[in-house]
Amino acid sequence: MxxxxxxxxxxxxxxxxxxxxxxxxxxxxxxxxxxxxxxxIAPRDRTFAPLEAMGCRCVELPVASKGTNPRDDLKTLAALVREYRATRPHMVFHYTIKPNIYGSIAAKLAGVPSIAVTTGLGYVFIQKSRTASVAKRLYRFAFRFPREVWFLNQDDRQAFIDQDLLVHPERARLLHGEGVDLGDYAFQPLPRANPQTEGFFFILIGRLLWDKGVAEYVDAARRLREKYPYARFQLLGPVGVDNPSAITLDEVQAWQREGVIDYLGEAQDVRAFIGNADCVVLPSYREGVPRTLMEASAMGRPIVATDVPGCREVVENGVTGLLCDVKSADSLAQQLERLLLSSYEARADMGVAGRAKVAREFDENAVVDRYKGTIRAVTGVSL
Incomplete structure (x- = not known):
């Protein structure tokens, strides 16, 4: 070296x-x-220890993800400026809305080259609110500074261009997802051939947010549980997270008491849960390119998801899974029922097609190569 x-x-x-x-x-x-x-550089959580064990240096960052208080955001900005001036990184990658906005500004102030990676447009492009309007203006100001702005899907990139949020639209790049390790997420055959006797397990994996379509999932579960008592509907992921769209533990426990939902808590390793599922569900309102769906397809699971940016990047309707209308419990219930009643062979074929699509389009190695090329272009160092 x-x-x-x-x-x-x-x-x-x-x-x-x-x-x-x-x-x-x-x-x-x-x-x-x-x-x-x-x-x-991020708020401290339980993954600081495994990150440090890998060899990373972890720096605690104050970020009020749910808050709209300018003082809190200025603390984030000031902390990043101090960090960049003290350590002089050769390059910074920013992810998620507040690091993208305030990190891009901080990097400019510190004279550090940066890349902004928009992992999904979230509530800013879902809601029509004053907060969303302010966020768009901040995006437009901050995104004049990064060397490049990466988008995970073409819809998100086009939304920024159409709404004139990129002062330098020529810096917009398409990453097409963050990729999945095909070795870690190995193909597994479907676990059950006879739903009526063995049960049929749907699972929604992710942060429990209303914007992920959890309400529609619960509503669809209510309807289908009445007709098909052997169908089970699982939720896996953290509750009460720092997000304006967060669902509380009390709400989840109420669904459990009703007998509609099985809440599995949260897990760092989701592979066993995907392996036990007959179908992975994500009725999200908007995504970047959802990691959960890439992992599920890599493991050979059919998917039901909404026909929205991000989800339709992963799901080929009728081939690797089924797409439903956004914010429609009716449409979701219809597609879940369709999958539930399909033959084992049809579902297995979807799983095989999903694995092939992920291998073709979302292999993590190609994403890592993209980072290598960008680092070389900015720093002159080949990795």
Whole structure:
């Protein structure tokens, strides 16, 4: 390893360290193996310890993800400016809305090159509110500074261009998802051939947010449980998270008492839960490219998801799963029922097609190569 490479300093900034650890571990491994000094800058959570064990330097960052108080956001901005001036990273990657906005500004103030990665447009493009309007103006100001702005799907990129949120539209790039490790998420045959006797398990995996379509999922579960008592509807993911759309534990427990939902808590490793499922469901209102669906398809699970940006990138309707109308419990229930009543062979074929699509379009190795190329272009260092 040459001296220049060993001195290369790269920072990744996000509103949760968990997302860096969960979604970008392949990137982190590559950087660390090549002698790069990697800093993860995010609010402290349980993944600081495994990140540090990998060889990352973890820096606690104040981020009020749910808040709209300018003082809190200025604290985020000031903390990042101090960090960048003190450590002089050669390059910074920002993820999620507040790090994207305030991190891009901080990097400009500190004279540090940065890349903004829009992992999904979320409530800013779902809601029509004053907060969303302010966020768009902040995006437009901040996104004049990064060297490039990466989008995970074409719809999100086009939305920014159409709404004139990019002062330099030529800097917009399409990443097409963050990728999935095909070795970690190995194909598994469907677990049950006879739903009536063995049960049929649907699962929704992710942060429990209203914007993920959880209300529609619960409503569809109510209807289908009456007709098909052997159908089970599971939820896996954290409740009460720091997000304007968060669902509370009390709400989830009420659904459990009603006998509609099985809440499984949260897990760092979701593979066993995907492996036990007959179908993975995500009725989200909007996504970047959802990691859960890539992982489910990689493991050979048919999917039911909404026909929205992000989800339709992963799901080929009628081939790897089924798409339903957004914010429609009726449409979701119809597609869940259709999958429930389909033959084992038809569902297995969807799983095989899903694995092939992920291998073709979402292999993590291609994403890591994209990072390598960008790092080389900005810093002059080949990894």
């Amino acid at each position: 040459n001296a220049e490479k060993s001195r290369l300093r790269i920072a990744l900034v996000c509103n949760t360290a968990w997302a860096i650890y969960t979604y970008r571990r392949g990137l982190l491994r590559m950087l660390i193996e090549r002698g790069v000094d990697v800093s993860v």
